Amino acid sequence: MSEIRDGADRLRRTSEDIGAAWQDAASRRFRREVVDGLVVAAVALDVAESRAQQEIREASRDL
Amino acid sequence: MTAAHSSQEALQRSARGIAVFGAAMIAGDAAARSSLRSHEARAAEALEGRRADHHDAQSELGSARGALSAARTRVQAAQVEVSRAHAAVDPDPRYSGPGLARLRAAEGSLSAARSDESRAEQQVVRARRALAEAEEAMRRCRAAGERIHAASERYRRSALSYVGISGALILRGRAQLGRLSGLLDEYHAIGAYGSAPGASAASSGGPGAGAAAGGSGSYAAIAGWESRWGLTTVPLRDIDTVGSDECSARDRWDVERFENALPPLLAGEDWERRIDAADAASGRSGERTLREVVRRLLENPVTVLPGPPLHVVAGRGHVAAAQRAGLTELPVRCLAGDAADDAGVRVDGGVR
Numbered sequence: 273m274s275e276i277r278d279g280a281d282r283l284r285r286t287s288e289d290i291g292a293a294w295q296d297a298a299s300r301r302f303r304r305e306v307v308d309g310l311v312v313a314a315v316a317l318d319v320a321e322s323r324a325q326q327e328i329r330e331a332s333r334d335l
Numbered sequence: 336m337t338a339a340h341s342s343q344e345a346l347q348r349s350a351r352g353i354a355v356f357g358a359a360m361i362a363g364d365a366a367a368r369s370s371l372r373s374h375e376a377r378a379a380e381a382l383e384g385r386r387a388d389h390h391d392a393q394s395e396l397g398s399a400r401g402a403l404s405a406a407r408t409r410v411q412a413a414q415v416e417v418s419r420a421h422a423a424v425d426p427d428p429r430y431s432g433p434g435l436a437r438l439r440a441a442e443g444s445l446s447a448a449r450s451d452e453s454r455a456e457q458q459v460v461r462a463r464r465a466l467a468e469a470e471e472a473m474r475r476c477r478a479a480g481e482r483i484h485a486a487s488e489r490y491r492r493s494a495l496s497y498v499g500i501s502g503a504l505i506l507r508g509r510a511q512l513g514r515l516s517g518l519l520d521e522y523h524a525i526g527a528y529g530s531a532p533g534a535s536a537a538s539s540g541g542p543g544a545g546a547a548a549g550g551s552g553s554y555a556a557i558a559g560w561e562s563r564w565g566l567t568t569v570p571l572r573d574i575d576t577v578g579s580d581e582c583s584a585r586d587r588w589d590v591e592r593f594e595n596a597l598p599p600l601l602a603g604e605d606w607e608r609r610i611d612a613a614d615a616a617s618g619r620s621g622e623r624t625l626r627e628v629v630r631r632l633l634e635n636p637v638t639v640l641p642g643p644p645l646h647v648v649a650g651r652g653h654v655a656a657a658q659r660a661g662l663t664e665l666p667v668r669c670l671a672g673d674a675a676d677d678a679g680v681r682v683d684g685g686v687r
Contacts, residue, residue, distance in 0.1 A: 282352050331483045
């Protein structure tokens with residue numbers, strides 16, 4: 273899952289580079305509509321997996 | 336590296352970033368699912384082990400109960416023999432020796448049988464306890480397996496949703512990057528044959544170059560200028576869909592300038608002076624100036640009949656360009672009342 277977060281971080285940095293270079297609405301929209309959403313999805317997926325693994329670790333004690 | 340190359344390189348990096356992200360998400364999800372399947376398999380295997388333990392404990396209890404039953408039968412037989420031996424003892428002490436010997440032997444057998452019975456009873460108690468423990472272990476194991484399965488299912492449902500959302504975002508991102516790349520090419524091409532050298536695209540290296548002249552900002556955030564031309568900003572989704580091939584390069588230019596450069600200049604009474612200053616700073620003249628964009632897009636705006644959906648009676652090229660650029664809103668002139676009726680007649684009459 274760390275690869276997903278890394279990928280999202282790289283993408284966010286790139287979009288920030290573009291946004292800083294262009295200062296325009298199109299790059300802002302790209303960041304808002306695409307990159308921010310991907311970062312949120314990556315974090316949510318990571319959290320979902322961590323939560324599942326934690327629940328499984330606790331349940332495995334009773335196996 | 337020139338600014339233009341830098342911008343194209345940034346777009347390519349974004350496209351690569353999206354591709355890498357998509358691949359990482361799919362690989363990460365696959366690895367997580369594999370790990371969860373492995374946990375579920377271990378839980379199922381553990382439950383099988385607990386079932387086997389429970390079966391063994393049941394067998395053990397059955398054996399212990401059988402041994403107890405046999406021990407009790409032996410006790411009863413020994414008790415009968417003691418009674419008989421006792422009855423057979425001769426009351427005359429001279430002849431009572433063999434009877435007493437038989438009685439002592441019978442009492443010894445009874446004592447041994449009772450010891451066996453006691454041991455068998457303890458064995459049954461231990462077997463019952465072991466069975467209860469095996470049942471509890473099996474219950475806990477089954478509940479743990481159900482929790483593991485439920486946690487895995489929750490992850491799978493969440494992942495399905497997040498991966499689906501990401502897939503849609505990646506498609507949207509690719510489309511946007513494609514548009515940005517096309518826009519960049521168009522911008523540089525326009526800059527190359529533009530009427531004056533030093534166009535702002537070349538100076539800032541991107542579609543947002545106009546922002547350098549006019550500042551940047553969301554047109555929706557700058558209120559008031561629409562009323563100057565009797566316009567209303569409406570969601571693009573409320574307008575009839577127009578074929579993407581109905582827009583010209585000039586329509587796309589107008590929409591791109593509108594999105595990225597124009598609205599901040601329109602606020603305030605001195606908007607004309609600011610637009611002229613921005614045009615002068617960009618070095619453009621003729622149809623590519625912001626002044627001309629204002630004339631084409633705001634003074635002769637997209638005109639619609641009341642909806643839903645809003646029916647386009649003028650400015651289809653600009654609507655197509657806005658839809659193609661992914662804008663969410665567009666300023667339009669809405670015809671109402673008699674004007675709408677007149678326009679409706681004209682539309683029906685084939686003027687459209």
